[in-house]
Amino acid sequence: MGEYDFIVIGAGIAGMSLACELSAKGRTLLLEMESQPGYHSTGRSAAYYAPAYGNDVVREITVASGAFFYEPPAGFTDHPLVNNRPALFVATKQQQQSLQNTLNASSHLELIDRDAIESSIPIIDKGIITQGAIDYTGGDLDVDGLMQGYQRLFKQRKGEISTNSTVVALQKSSAFWRVTTTNDSYQAKTVVNAAGAWADQIAILAGIKPLLLQPKRRTAMLVDTPLHLNSTDWPMVIDVDEQFYLKPDAGQILLSPADETLSEACDTHPEEFDIAVAIDRIQRICSLPVEKVNHSWAGLRTFATDNTFVSGFDTSCEGFYWQAGQGGYGVQSCAGMADIGCFQITGDCGLMSEQRIKKLADKLSPARFS
Numbered sequence: 600m601g602e603y604d605f606i607v608i609g610a611g612i613a614g615m616s617l618a619c620e621l622s623a624k625g626r627t628l629l630l631e632m633e634s635q636p637g638y639h640s641t642g643r644s645a646a647y648y649a650p651a652y653g654n655d656v657v658r659e660i661t662v663a664s665g666a667f668f669y670e671p672p673a674g675f676t677d678h679p680l681v682n683n684r685p686a687l688f689v690a691t692k693q694q695q696q697s698l699q700n701t702l703n704a705s706s707h708l709e710l711i712d713r714d715a716i717e718s719s720i721p722i723i724d725k726g727i728i729t730q731g732a733i734d735y736t737g738g739d740l741d742v743d744g745l746m747q748g749y750q751r752l753f754k755q756r757k758g759e760i761s762t763n764s765t766v767v768a769l770q771k772s773s774a775f776w777r778v779t780t781t782n783d784s785y786q787a788k789t790v791v792n793a794a795g796a797w798a799d800q801i802a803i804l805a806g807i808k809p810l811l812l813q814p815k816r817r818t819a820m821l822v823d824t825p826l827h828l829n830s831t832d833w834p835m836v837i838d839v840d841e842q843f844y845l846k847p848d849a850g851q852i853l854l855s856p857a858d859e860t861l862s863e864a865c866d867t868h869p870e871e872f873d874i875a876v877a878i879d880r881i882q883r884i885c886s887l888p889v890e891k892v893n894h895s896w897a898g899l900r901t902f903a904t905d906n907t908f909v910s911g912f913d914t915s916c917e918g919f920y921w922q923a924g925q926g927g928y929g930v931q932s933c934a935g936m937a938d939i940g941c942f943q944i945t946g947d948c949g950l951m952s953e954q955r956i957k958k959l960a961d962k963l964s965p966a967r968f969s
Contacts, residue, residue, distance in 0.1 A: 603628045603787040605944070606778050608766055608801055610636035612746060612930050613922050614793030616937035619749045621791075622758035624945045628785055629758060630778070632765040632797075637746045639866070640795055643898030644930045645819065645853065646742045647835055647846065649686050651705040651734040656907050656962050657928050658705060660935035663951050667934035668740065674755075675748040678741070684846065685834040686737035687711075687719060689728045689884070697839045701732055708732040720833045722825065722885045737835065739846075742930055766794075769805035776805075776918055789944055791920045796864035796899045798923040807913050810968050812924055813902050815859040818873040820895035821851040825888065843880040851893060854881055862899055869897040900927040904968070908932070910939050911964040920944055921965045939963065 604625030607618040615636055618629040633639070650662050668680045688708070690698035702708050711733050713725040719733075753760070761782060768779035775786040794801045799809035824830040824847070835846035841857045856877035860870075878889050903909050903924035913919040922940050925932065934950055942948035942956050961967070 601628065601783065601785040602626075603785060605789050605791060606630065606776065606785055606787040607791040607793055608778070609793035609795055609797070610760065610762070611639060611641040611793065611795050612637065612742070612749075612933045613795070613925055613936060614791065615746060615749045615753070616933040617791060617793060617922055617940040618758060619753040619756070620937045620941035621944065622753050622756035624941070624947060627753075627758045628787070629753070629760045630764045630766060630780060631760065631762045634762055636750060636760065636762070637742075640898045640900060641742065641746065641930060643819070643896050644742050645844070645846070645855065646740050646930070647684070647686070647737065648681050648740040648931045649734065649737045649835075651686060651688075651701075651707045651737070652931070653926075653928050654906060655704070656959065657932060659959070660908070660932045660939070661928065663935035663938070663955075664932050665736075667950055668745075671748060672752065675752060676741075676744050678744065680741050680744055680748075681738040683735075683738045685719075686734040687716065687834040687836050688732045688734075688839045689716065689723065689836055690730050690839040691727055691884070692729050694839050695730070698730055698732060701839055705734070707734045707736050709735070720836060721828065722887050723836070724884050724886065727884050732839070733834065740930060745930070745933070766801060766804060769801070771805070771916060771918070789918045789920060791922055791940070791944070793922040795923070796862075796901045798901065798921070800864065802913075802919075805916065805919055807916055807919060810909060810921070810923070810965060811904060813904065814862045814864050814899040815902060816862045816867050816873075816897050817855065817900050817927065818858050818869045818877065818895065818897045819853055819855045820869070820874055820877065821848060821853055821893045822887070822889045822891070823893065824850065824852050825886075838880070843877060845881055845885075852887070854878065856880055859900070864899070867897045867899050869895040873897075902926040908936060908963055909965050910936060911943060911960065911966065914966045914969060
């Protein structure tokens with residue numbers, strides 16, 4: 600039986616980033632049920648860094664993560680992780696209150712008029728879209744580069760990854776957790792539950808009350824850019840009530856209906872209905888002919904019931920740490936969340952101050968659901 604200081608369950612971006620930080624503090628094992636890290640939500644992300652996106656806790660951790668993305672550790676990557684692309688929140692006449700609420704919530708946003716919107720993205724119908732709010736600090740995020748950087752650093756720190764390892768049992772003794780997988784058994788003083796949509800199932804295996812996390816399906820697709828246009832420098836466009844979004848993607852346009860359909864934890868796939876909804880919603884405000892969908896996919900975004908992350912030790916059982924409920928913000932907030940988790944587990948932090956983490960701790964703690 601392998602003995603470790605920390606065992607992290609789940610090798611999406613949440614588990615990978617935290618395991619990387621923990622591996623600098625002790626012997627760390629990362630378990631992944633799929634054949635490769637980042638297979639589920641992480642690999643199906645919109646790949647965007649949006650400091651103005653999410654509630655106040657999400658935004659604070661996202662902004663903190665930006666410091667890591669723009670200046671990663673030496674050797675982490677050989678190219679920029681973020682390439683600037685503004686986020687443009689658009690509103691119709693009927694959405695003015697929503698626009699004002701969005702502006703009030705973030706200092707990163709600036710109000711722009713319909714002419715400036717049309718200048719930024721010419722396919723917008725300025726007879727329908729009347730105003731917008733733009734965040735110039737957003738950008739395309741290299742998710743694969745981020746995952747590869749964390750994995751490389753994790754291995755340099757002697758961290759170990761076991762793929763195709765589904766956890767089938769968790770047992771607590773006086774001093775250790777014993778984790779049994781389809782491959783082997785391991786033990787550690789601390790187990791981190793970073794299993795995404797499967798996090799409640801891992802808790803149940805450990806005899807711990809689930810948090811009633813809610814996996815929700817999000818659909819995305821790629822379509823052609825109109826032939827006479829170059830979309831390279833267009834902003835990411837987000838409906839202010841999050842009814843859709845679009846952004847350029849390698850010469851094509853990525854579309855999403857911003858759906859949040861409740862789902863079981865599974866390897867999810869897009870539904871034809873959601874693809875049609877996305878096209879319809881976007882064509883109502885854009886001149887964007889869609890002759891065919893070049894590629895479509897779906898991923899699960901798993902939320903706590905209050906839409907705020909969960910990061911903290913379970914109060915009912917020693918040594919069981921929750922790193923879950925990242926919703927649709929897991930990639931853009933991963934560095935800050937890893938720093939918070941590392942501090943709460945080991946007492947050491949680097950990206951954020953100890954005082955700042957302590958102020959966030961109660962808002963992130965699983966104890967808030969007790």
